[in-house]
Amino acid sequence: MKTIAVAVILILLLLVGFGVYYFLDTTGPALALSRQSGPISSRLDVTLRLRDRSGLRSVSVNLVQGQKSFPVLSKEYPSGTKDAAETFRLPAQPGLKEGPVRLEVKVADRSIFGFGSGNRTEHAFNFEYQNKPPAVAILSTAHNISRGGAGLVVYTVNREVVRTGVVFADRFYPAYRQPGGFYACLFPFPSDLPEERFVPKVLAVDQAGNERLTGIYYHVLEKSFPRDRIELTDTFLEKVASEFKDRFPKAATPLEVFLKVNGEGRKADRQILDQVGLKTSPTPLWESEFLRLPNSAPRGSFSQLRSYFYKGKQVDEQYHLGIDLASLAHSKVPAANSGHVVWAEDLGIYGQCVIIDHGMGLQTLYGHLSRIAVKEGDQVKKGDIIGDTGDTGLAGGDHLHFGVVVSGQEVNPIEWWDPSWIKNNVIGKLEEAKQVAGGK
Known part of the structure; x- marks a missing residue:
């Protein structure tokens, strides 16, 4: 009897288990x-x-x-x-x-x-x-672009896009939609890029994944840049080593620290500029030409190829992608134009640094400051004091490293100091596009 009872119990347990499993598994797969x-x-x-x-x-x-x-x-x-x-x-x-x-x-x-x-x-x-690529209509006509400078292309796309801007040489510079419904893209001509690789085209990718590449008419204005020979002193190298030793602890000598900073450090800082370049207003925040540090003299030019020598031997070579301006020590530094602060802290070779966004990927950089008077998120107007000049970072004396950056790429600041250039190449194009869009 006990054997029969045990068998019955086992059968009942199996039936109950089957029933539980059945009722727990009556739903179909999740997708x-x-x-x-x-x-x-x-x-x-x-x-x-x-x-x-x-x-x-x-x-x-x-x-x-x-x-x-x-x-x-x-x-x-x-x-x-x-x-x-x-x-x-x-x-x-x-x-x-x-x-x-x-x-x-x-x-x-x-x-x-x-x-x-x-x-x-x-x-x-x-x-x-939707299997047809979007249609792109270029509104701007003259695109005269200097080596190291910037250009602006204005265009429309006939449908919503998930990605659009200018591409060349495996690089992408985003465009931003303007209130009139058109797109505007500021893009650089990197000073170290061979001209044959600079073939800018407008890219538009719609929500369905369709892609359109449209060429633009442009004219390259070749430009040459100076070279400079810099003699590295032990005093300067000791200063650099004391400031950057913690970033490169394996570097055994002050010279090795300098070479690490000037190479690996410079590359890392440019990657940060790329990231900061995305923190931008889609519409312009600036007004006319950009200010220059008052009563200052240039001490280093844009895209200057600097050859570094130590004890008579060349040890490094790098491009200087900004303009060094020197005035009195700890001179007040005004914001070159209106915008909002997207960086206000140490930035490697630039030392104590402020970056102001002016919209559409356009930003100004103020390096080697001895004091920062603003914080990230602050709104500033043209002429507001943002700090004092100094010699922090990879600087050999008190001065301001002033840079103009387009979507992470430093370009020639001289263009942005010129009201005629800005009117002809940027503001005029935007105003003309607004009129065309408003007339539709």
């Missing part, structure tokens, strides 16, 4: 699509994520337009597969037209204890099939 609606194309990657605790059996995805159905994905999963991620693109087939489409997803899981049809999940997603 999530990386895009839920909106524009879509055959150039856009779509990811489908699946999960089921009893194990996935199969998935099928079909694209439906009207009475036509186009297979997208069909897959069987081996036993024990509980999670899956499938990335696919829609088929670019002749019968598929621009317009509304439906993406039908069907997923099945493993049946209970290996028998039965299992649970199923079916879901349909509605999209707008």
Whole structure:
């Protein structure tokens, strides 16, 4: 009797376990699509994520337009597969037209204890099939760009975009949408870039992943830059070593510290400029020409190739991408133009540094300060005092390193001190585009 009773209890336990498992597993697999609606194309990657605790059996995805159905994905999963991620693109087939489409997803899981049809999940997603690239219309005409300088292109795009700006030589400079609905992109001609690699084009990528590259008419104004020979003294090297030793603890001598700062440190600082360049207003905050440090004389020019010598031997060579201005020690430094402060702390070779954003990726940099009088987030007007000159960072004496930066790339400040250049190359183009947009 005991044996029969034990058997009955075991059977009951199995039935109860089966019932619990059954009722806990009556739902189909969970699914999530990386895009839920909106524009879509055959150039856009779509990811489908699946999960089921009893194990996935199969998935099928079909694209439906009207009475036509186009297979997208069909897959069987081996036993024990509980999670899956499938990335696919829609088929670019002749019968598929621009317009509304439906993406039908069907997923099945493993049946209970290996028998039965299992649970199923079916879901349909509605999209707008858009497989043609966006249309770009260039509004600005004259693009005269000096080596080391900046240019502005103004244009319209016929649909919403997720990325747009100017590209060349594997570099991208973002454009910003203006109140009139057009886009404006300030872009540089890096002074060290070979002219054959400077072929600026407007890139526009829409929400469906379609991409358009449009050329612009431009004229390059070649410009030469001076060279300079700098003799490194032990006094200067000791000063640099004391300020930067903690950043390069493995450097054994003051000269090694200097070389690390002038090379690796300079490269790291430029990466920071790229990041700070994204902290920008989409619209201009500046007014006319930019101010220069009052009563100052230049002590270093833009894109000056500096050769560094120590005890008669050349030890390094770097470009100086700003203008050094010297006045009295600890002179008051005015904001060159209106904007908001996006950096107000130490910045490697620039020492105590302030960066002011003026909108559309345009920023001014004030390096080697002895005192910073503003903080990040402050709004400043042209002429407001932001600090005092000094010799912090990689500076050999009290002066201001003044830089103009376009989306992370330092450009020639002289252009931005010239009201005629600004009017002809920037403000005039923006005003003309507003009139064109307003007339539509």
